[in-house]
Amino acid sequence: MTVSEADLETLRVQLGRVPRGVVDIAARCVCGRPTVVLTAPRLPDGSPFPTMYYLTHPAAVRGCSTLEAEHLMEDFNRRLAEDPELAAAYAAAHADYLSRRDELGSPAEIDGVSAGGMPTRVKCLHALLGHTLAVGQGVNPIGDLTLDVLRERELWDPARCSC
Template identity: 55%
Template sequence: MTTPPFDPVTDEDIAIVSAQLGRPARNVVGIAARCVCGNPTVVSTAPRLDDGTPFPTFYYLTHPAATAALSQLEATQVMNEYNELLETDDAVRSQYAAAHEAYLADRESIALVEEIHGISAGGMPVRVKCLHALGAHALAAGPGVNPIGDLALERADWSPEVCECVDVTAG
């Protein structure tokens, strides 16, 4: 069995992610993307939480600036545009379906959870529902895997190439 490409999680990563989220990080199995400064940007979360809850969102965006930028982008109603693109562009629709399958394969390389089998995140494979999930997948998988996630990241007022971290663990 192969596992998705992510960094092993450290206690320091968990402390940073918990501070980023404003709550304890749960069931993080790896760091799927990092800021240029090294702080976590996307975590990989176990498909089943310790309390038994199925958790389909394998790639979870934690970086506050990225989260805010994608929230602002969602507020512009750009998802309507992306949904229309899915309806009208066969190549994008095909790539998006492949992104869905890649997401499922990554999550299932950690564990198969029957209750969420076939369910990915962000509305894949047929609609655009959550740019945070799609952006997280695009950051984790790299450019060219999730076309809608790539488009959202290109349009968002945030760049993975520029550190916007604050010392979230100070205090």
């Protein structure tokens, strides 16, 4: 795992602040800039931080913010309640997230807490998309659905640079 000074500077610009707890770049734009940062489960100041896959790409962040403002999460929550297969896959995504984070450490304060509302509700599309982009499609069904909607609506597509 390597994070270059150029990566850290790009993250600083993307986030508007100095990045904290960066372990690696979990996903990159086709141009090579960071899209998702892999963040330590405990920040340098000692704070626990459950969001291991942190979405940083400005266009992807804007796209997720648009979908959240349009209440797409309500639709996804309804689907989770009505579709046992989707709910089971989402619960499996939660377990995957925790398993991967345990490889970096497991602060007691966030034991059993993943991100984005997993395993029972959809709370943050940014975190769920970050999971999908970091580990690939087929693991987090809500992250996958979010990516599909972003592409369909032409809000963001990881196959095209929009940096």
